[in-house]
Amino acid sequence: MTHQSTGRRTIRGTAVELTGLGFGASTIGNLYKLTPAEDAAAAVEASWQAGIRYFDTAPHYGLGLSERRLGAALRDRPRAEYVVSSKVGRLLVPNETSRGVDGEGFVVRDDLRRQWDFSRDGVLRSLEATLQRTGLDRLDVVYLHDPDDHWRQAAEEAMPTLAELRDQGVIGAIGAGMNQSAMLSRFLRETAADVVMLAGRYTLLDQSALDDVLPAALELGKSVVAVGVFNSGLLSGDWPAEGMKYDYEDAPPALVARAREISAVCSAHGTTLPAAAIAFAYTHPSIINVTLGMRNREHVTRNVELHRRQVPEDLWNDLRARGLIRPEVHGENQDEGVRDVFDRQGDRADS
Template identity: 80%
Template sequence: MGRRKVGSTPVELTELGFGASTIGNLYRVTPAADAAAAVDAAWEAGLRYLDTAPHYGLGLSERRLGAALRDRPRDEYVVSSKVGRLLVPNEAPRGVDSEGFVVRDDLRRQWDFSRDGVLRSIEDTLQRTGLDRLDIVYLHDPDDHWRQAADEAMPALAELRDQGMIGAIGAGMNQSAMLARFLRETAADVVMLAGRYTLLDQSALDDVLPAAAELGKSVVAAGVFNSGLLSRDRPTQGMKYDYQEASPALVTRALAIAEVCAAHGTTLPAAAVAFPYSHPEVINVTLGMRTAEQVGRNVELYRQHIPEGLWDDLRAQGFIRSDVPAANEPGRGARCL
């Protein structure tokens, strides 16, 4: 599996990443054995970049990921986690977490992008994972906390990076405009962009991708299925788009894209995984992986050959923007297009 460098840092990511939110019991229970088997399968397939966060299962994802990696050679893999949500005792538990994870709510999340909050969060993550260091640390969803995130959290991360305690730093969000600000106005090396450079939404071409190209920084693409609508060969009504039920118009558009994919001998999910690599600054696509079977499917999607003519057809029919880099552009970053 190919590897790409994170900006000007020494950190290298495999082109496909393991998203560990699902092994934190996102939406439903994942048995511990299934979570461990998923990490094992990812390792066997050559994935060496794994992403987690305190938010995922109130620490469950971090604990499970750390346990699964415990006997692996530490220099052979890259782990990212996130700061901004401290886990603190919940004084009024109701039994189950209210933010989408099927776990007990003995803890709760507390927004904190202060310097002390960042340091405490990293220390807590290291304890939960059992790791000696984190390779990448992202600010997690700082949408409503720009000032503190930019003025306190990012300088704290930059200091740790400059001391060699972290390899690279950045921010992860579901919007692109503020991520562009982090690239332009702070010491961020990389951003994790969720859902804004996909077959259904290329708005990142207006801000974060030009910023990364101009500054020599990197983008990790997440949410490439837009919460599920692009994850099947034939989308249906009731599927999710950006965490909500997709509108009939979006389902119709996704179906039309699927038909173009089929005409080129490929599938909508395979094209959805391949598409972000069309931009040179996208160095990785990270997908959620709950079981060994899901790992196998995602790796198969990543490895599928996508005919170059597909992108030309999608562009000609108005399904992707005209400024999406063309397959024959010199220096573009696509892996399989």
């Protein structure tokens, strides 16, 4: 059975521990639609009650709204008991050409705008602003946010700045978060990154991360946080429908058909497509956490239940045999040598 509790796993090489399930705070920054403040607070509260202790946010999410709401919701919690990650690379600056509503997917006023900046000064300013918005005394994990078009500055200025702060004990762990896997592999191999946040590239519909970042993490003894495991929605329901999103756009009919094939196999094994989509991430030993966006209490309840559901190991065997997932995917029955690598490098799960 593939099954993950909310027990903690360490980001390898650091002292930072993440629960197996994380709270993605983009939705409480009004991603795609308005999230009432009381719903945002209730989502964090329900997550806490369910044992979730890893919370991820970013300045980009709602032009700071996500950070403010998350900080407020955690303010009275014991600081040593939870982990917060945020991101750098987009400074929030006054918007002189405001049109009233943000144009990057968040339902908020655009009094501020995002300004790309992976310089040392930009990183330090961004971190200071995040601490002010959240009211936190520190960040446990900091990621470079979508540095796709900024490799040189991100690798040569931003990451060394974060490494310096990590080495001083100001930050617990550092890395990068992206929707592609190739550059994340470069961050693991060529910079001081401890962890990467991989969005949508190791899912039931896309295992391209097996070509680069996941082997790199395995080889180097570094960690991966998986997000986007539903591929923007196509894998989030028991039966995929036309018009559902895949990687932020309408899903092509061929992908909808393939998702339905996978769903039928899941059903035959007594589970559901979204439960399998979450469990699938844990079939690779470098992935220590799945973080899901949760907008309200109901989302939390559903996602926690899906996360705790046991998925039969034979499902992966069946999907491989049908050519629906790549042959390299093995699940819990991975080569013992692979597991030994991680045992030696200090991976541990505390129940």
